[in-house]
Amino acid sequence: MVARILLRSSLRFYKQHPLQLLLAIVGIVLGVCIVTAVFITNNSSKRAFALSTEALYGRTSHHIVGAQGIDQQFYAQFRSDFPQLQATPIIEGHVLLGNDVFSLIGIDPFAELPFARLGINNNAGDNGFLSSLLSLDEPSTELPATDFSNANAQSDALLPSAGLLMSAASATRLALTAGDKLQLRTSNRFVETQLLGNLTSDNPAANEGLLIGDIALVQSLLERGDIIDRIDIIADNPLAQQIRDSLPNTLKLNNAASRTQTMLAMTRGFQINLTAMSLLSLLVGAFLIHNTMSFTVLQRRELFAVKRTIGISSPLLFGSILIEAVLISIVGSTIGVFLGLLLGQQLIKLTTQTINDLYFVLHVQEIWFTPWLFFGGLLLGITCSVIAASISALDAARTNPVQAHQRSATEQKTRAVLPALASLGLVIMLFGLALATTPSQSLLLGFIALMLLIVGYGLLLPFISFHASKWLKQVLSGLSPVASMAAGSVERNISRTGLAIAALTVAVSSTFGVDVMIGSFRGSVDNWLGNTLQSDVYLSVPSTVVTQNDGALDDIILQTVQKTEGIRSVSRGLKFKSQSNIGEFDTLALVPHNNQPIGITLISGNTERAWQRFVYEQGVLISEPLATKYQLGPGDNIKLFTELKGDQTFHVVGVVRDYTSSHGQMTLHRDTYNAYWRNRADSTIGIIYQDNINKSEATKKLRSQLTQTNQALHVQANSDIHENSLAIFDRTFEVTRVLRWLTVGVAFVGIFSALLALNLERAREFAVLRATGSSRKQLLSLITAQTLWMGLLAGALAVPLGWMMAKILIHIINLRSFGWSMDSFIPDGTVSSTFVLSCTAALLAGLYPAWRLSQSKIARQLRDE
Amino acid sequence: MGNIKAFQSERHRAIQSGVNTTPARNSDNDFAKQLAPAVVVENLSHAYNRKTRPRHIIESLSLTVAHKEAVAIVGRSGSGKSTLLNIIGGLEPVQDGVVQVLGLQLNKLNDSQLTNLRRANIGFIYQAFNLIPTLNVADNITLPLALAGVNTKDRAEQLAPLLDAVGLDGRGEDYPDVLSGGEQQRVAIARALIHKPALVLADEPTGNLDAKSGRVILGLLQSLISEQGSSLVLVTHSLEVAGIADRSFIMTGGQLAPAQDSHINGSLAW
Incomplete structure (x- = not known):
């Protein structure tokens, strides 16, 4: 009751x-x-x-995988060795259809059904080969393996008209129906095929972005020659072990x-x-x-x-x-x-x-x-x-x-506890800092440290605000009574103003911290790109997806480059995925410019010694994320799964700064690569012109010569790559920026409500001021000056907290999340924009209550108890 | 007569132009007080909720308060006496009729001019004291001076004798809520008088005090106002309080009627 x-x-x-x-x-x-x-x-x-x-x-x-795919002859042999095994070959790649990236999967329709993949529910397109296959009542385990020795003939025989299946959702989105032509862009050319029908399933989202075709067709579209990507199998553990034991050392069976x-x-x-x-x-x-x-x-x-x-x-x-x-x-x-x-x-x-x-x-x-x-x-x-x-x-x-x-009792009580709160805050902050500097890889500890820092600092803020306002009141008392009253009002109402300032400070500092983090990160990437992109021009095969740049350059490209005048040196790179004892990651097989460490920034290891071992002793360079995540450094070993010799141990000779990939990258010399992998075409070529050459003219000339090679090519000046890389970087942090502005929104609402409550609570006090001789303008000035002072204080106090937050975000959270170290610095304009933000938020938040109070009836406010 | 006109015209111009009239006030007030009424109210009518359900609280009311004169208005709660006081003080608008304060017609003054008038020439005393709880005694008293832009040193100089006069010497650093009701009203009186206003408006100044404290406060108010030569308009429902005035009126039905001695002597029981 x-x-x-x-x-x-x-x-x-x-x-x-x-x-x-x-x-x-x-x-x-x-x-x-x-x-x-x-x-x-x-x-x-x-x-x-x-x-x-x-x-x-x-x-x-399980999958059977090779270091660089599997020779299809092996698959035929494998099926004859394990005739009862449910196994199927797979090819995977990416193609562009218009501006949309699709995963193109090649499967063997005869061997496919037992795998029950793609969520197919018997509604595939009527013209599709898969639907006719799926119409079989029982999956056959005795279907013959695809004969890859005559792959095209086989697929032609199977497919009334060779084509691909697409998810129903994608087809609807792109307004495509069965029989429509599909013009696809692979990594280096345009190919044309047709849409056979739609893939529909219980969960349409599962098939989104997929194009499925017969393995022979996909092999041909992607120009994979006689290589398949993997063999999928269904096997229990004893059988899997039996298969594992039977595999040559250049192949692996993975779960x-x-x-x-x-x-x-x-x-x-x-x-x-x-x-x-x-x-x-x-x-x-x-x-x-x-x-x-x-x-x-x-x-x-x-x-x-x-x-x-x-x-x-x-x-x-x-x-x-x-x-x-x-x-x-x-x-x-x-x-x-x-x-x-x-x-x-x-x-x-x-x-x-x-x-x-x-x-x-x-x-x-x-x-x-x-x-x-x-x-x-x-x-x-x-x-x-x-x-x-x-x-x-x-x-x-x-x-x-x-x-x-007793209102003043509340204030006096608050004032009395301010030093204790501040001391507690300091202790919490110190604890947070100690936690942050404790050697660990734990992200959770990093976050706890960050939170402790924010909470500790938040407790310190009312104490600082009180004394700063007291000081300002004294300074201004002889100069401007209204300004002095404004500062004094923050001091006198510290139980309320302290909370509002603390909330604004924490909110603004989080935007400052995130700005510094993004700015520092961007600056570090910018510097790194400047140091790394030492070639004047880079040639590469256009990639369908940003994360892949592993298309093969025809030999004619290199020959054309080598014949071109005015070129001082050429570097060549082959990008591939390597498998290791610590997982799969991007690897670059590099022929450096004149075998010199141009564009390589070593952050761990002796540069000269490391380079000698890299070039002549099959040493490998690993990127910082790889080193951080797996605690690797110069002198450690890494076991790579090679194409020719299976598992091989390589010595890490140095750690390089590299922001390409957060899951790590390794670099080895092309000679090292050639000793363990089959020789393949380069995926990138870097060119340094002679000093006396007009670079843009030379590039124009080179581009025209390369046009005659008929290979789709990207010829990019280093400045273009630099710019594009930063554009991707900015895109990456777009979501962070959105969240940051939402945080500012939260803060603004909080400050608005705090100041509104604070000022409305003092309505009677302001009415007394008006009755005692304060003009509307003076009252407006008083409230505005008070909120401006709160905004200024919050801005000034947000900078140190934001800086500490940025330090933890950069050196603890990011390092532990991504493995990237970076220099921290305050980007131009960040401090001033912090003040603008805090003062604007405070002023806007103070504007409405100030206006409302200045308009209110004095007599009524005085009457209201 | 010509002097009065000249003074009123000068004051009028000063207030309308927003010039603070405080510095010249003492001599001007002395002069003006001898010559012109402090308050003239003619045919004043006032209603609340005029647009929806009008409640007429003042009907064709007229009143003149001479300089140095103390006038008491006695009435029941809700009779409109506080409203009348607020209108004279420029806190409520003049709806119908004419109100002149120190020669200035209030409905012709804009908000800024009304503010200047209050700041320079009017002191308010409330039943609920209306002290600012987060300001100490000294700051509360000197608030009108601070608003008028008087510097700290001058404020302190004017504060000291007044603190002494209201019996709060040494209490300048105390906050209102550690003071008794009587002490708080002393602070309110000091705040109302520190800028030596020509007119003091007091709304139930002893309403929240016991009889003994009320008597002390009234004595103090009377002596200080008399010393400063200010006029006083006092509204109260206490006959004893009204007794300090030179003239008393009873407010009923939205109008004023002169109070008879019999009333003052206690026949009015609210």
């Missing part, structure tokens, strides 16, 4: 202060919305990846699940960083929720005191405030979850682009949303709100009713 009365009283308060209620809800909405959106984004990507993996692998238990895990691990750092950003937003959101809830409690201290006086117990009062917080947070969290769903749909476009840019081709068509997510979001919002409100509720419930009537 009493509780009901208390709740009715709370309801009445919020009816009288609807804007504050709205702002409290909006604070929770935004906080929950951001976290939910990121959660949906990450999980939708994972889900899409899992679906496509499931679609592609079906019941596959199908391990490949999926490896690919998922690639995006781990990226997704963790997204989660970190969202948690940062939530922390700022929680801080602001605390702020808002604190104000609603602080405003009613006298009312609570009356309730205490008439016999309402502390626990009941405490409970009623918490119930209030729960009710508000249920509303806010529910809206937040649904808005998060909408935001997630937008964020997923940005993150999919980044995953495609940095890791692998991924098509996300389905938003991952479950009831659990709804309840999770609800729980998150409620928990944060309850924790935030409980601090103020506890204070309100424990305060002596007599003291609660």
Whole structure:
């Protein structure tokens, strides 16, 4: 009964202060919305990846892989060695259809059915070879293996008209129907085929972005010659072991699940960083929720005191405030979850682009949303709100009713605890810093350190704000009474202003920290590109996907380059995926310019000695992420699975700075490569012109000579590559920027509500000022000066916190997530934009209450008790 | 007569141009107080909720308060006496009729000019004291001077004798909520008088005090106002309080009627 009365009283308060209620809800909405959106984004990507993996692998238990594919003759032999085994050859590649990237998969229709992949449900196109195959009642285990010695003849015989199957969703999106021509771009040419029909399945999202064809056709489209990518098999463990034992040392049998895990691990750092950003937003959101809830409690201290006086117990009062917080947070969290769903749909476009840019081709068509997510979001919002409100509720419930009537007592009490709070803050910060500097690879510890730093600094802020305002008041007292009163008002109302400044500081510092992190990262990548791209011009085969640049350059290209006048030196590179004892990663087989370490920046190891061993002793250079993740350095060994000699051990001779890939890259000399792998055509050529040559003219001439070779080529000046790389970098951080602005939005709402509450609470005080002779302009100036001072203070205090946050993000979180080290510096304009942001937020937030108060009727304000 | 016109015209121009009239006030006030009424109210009418459900609270009310004169307005709660005081102080707009304060017609003044008038010439005292809780006693008292741009040193100089006069010497650093009700009202009186206003408007100045404290406060108010030569308009429902005025009126039905001695002597029981 009493509780009901208390709740009715709370309801009445919020009816009288609807804007504050709205702002409290909006604070929770935004906080929950951001976290939910990121959660949906990450999980939708994972889900899409899992679906496509499931679609592609079906019941596959193992793969047989070679260092550089498998000779198809081996497959024929293998089938005769294991006639009862369910095995099928696979070719995978990427092609462009218009601007869309598709994964092109070549399968053997006869051997395919037992694998039950691609989610096929017997509705494949009528003209498709797969549908006729699937119309068999029982899968045959005695189907003959494809005869690759006459692959084209075989596929022609099988296919009435050679063509590909496409997912129904993609076909609908591109308005394609069976029989339509498909003009595809492979890595180096355009090829034409036709659409046979659609792949439909129980889960259409699983097949999104897929083109399926007969292996012989795909082999021909992708110019794979007599190589297949892998052999998928279905085998139990004893059989798998038997197969493993039978394989030559140049082939390996891998568990199908391990490949999926490896690919998922690639995006781990990226997704963790997204989660970190969202948690940062939530922390700022929680801080602001605390702020808002604190104000609603602080405003009613006298009312609570009356309730205490008439016999309402502390626990009941405490409970009623918490119930209030729960009710508000249920509303806010529910809206937040649904808005998060909408935001997630937008964020997923940005993150999919980044995953495609940095890791692998991924098509996300389905938003991952479950009831659990709804309840999770609800729980998150409620928990944060309850924790935030409980601090103020506890204070309100424990305060002596007599003291609660005394506003100055509240302020004096706050002032008295400021040094203790500041000391506690310092201790927490020091603990956070100690945690941050503890040698570890744990991301969790890094995040805890970051959070401790923010919380500790937040506790320090009211103390600093109080003394800074006191000092300013004294300085200005003889100069400008209004300015002095403004500073004094921040000092005198520190129980309220301290909270608002702390909230604004934390929010602004997070944007400063993220700006510094992105700026430092961009600067480091910029420097690195400047150091690495030493050739004047680079030649490469156009790639269908950003993450791959492994097309083969025809020999004629190199010959043409070598005959061209005015060229001082040429470097050549072959990019391929190598498998090792620590996973699969990009590898570059390099013929450096004049065998000199041009464009190589060693961050670990003696450059001269390392280079000698790299060129002459088959040493390998590894990138920093590889070194960091696997704790490798000069002197360590790495076991690579080679094409000619199977597993071989290589010595790491140096660690190089490299921002190409977060999952690591290795460089070995082309001579080393040739000793262990079959000789292949280069994928890139770098050219340095002689000094006296007009580079742009020479490039124009070279381009015209290369046109006659009939190979699709990218001829790019180093400045173009530099620019393109930075464009990809910027695209990668687009999602971070979006989250940063959302955090600013959360902060703004928080500050707005705090200042609104603060100023409305002082309405009577301002009315007294007006009655005593303050003009509207003076009142406006007073409130504006006060909020401006708060904004300036927040801006000034945000810079050190933001800098510390950036340091932890750069040197701890990023290093542990991606393995990249970088120099930290404050990009031009970041400090000034921080001040502009904090002052603008404060001024905008102060503008409405200032206007409202200056317009209000003095007599009415004086009358209102 | 010509002097009065000349003074009023000069003050009028000064207020309208936003010039602070404080520095010249003392001598001007002395002069003006001898010559012109502090407040002239003619046919004033005022209603709340005029557009929806009008509640007429003042009806064709007229009143003149001479300089140095203390006038008390006695009435029931809700009779409109506080509204009348707020209109005279420029805190409520003049809806109908004419209100002149120190020769200035209020409905012809804009907000800025009204502010200047209050800042320079009017002191307010409220029943609920209306002290700013986060300002100490000294800051509360000197607030009108700070708003007028008087520097810290001059403020301190003017504060000291007044603190002494209201019996709060040495209490300048205290905050309002550690003071008793009587002490808080002393601070409010000091704040109302520190800029030596020509007119003091007091709304139930002893309403929140016990009888003894009320008497002390009234004595203090009377002596300080008399010392400064200010006019006083006092609204109260206490007959005893009204007793300090030179003239008293009873407000009823939105109009004023001169109070008879019998009323003052206690026949009015609210």
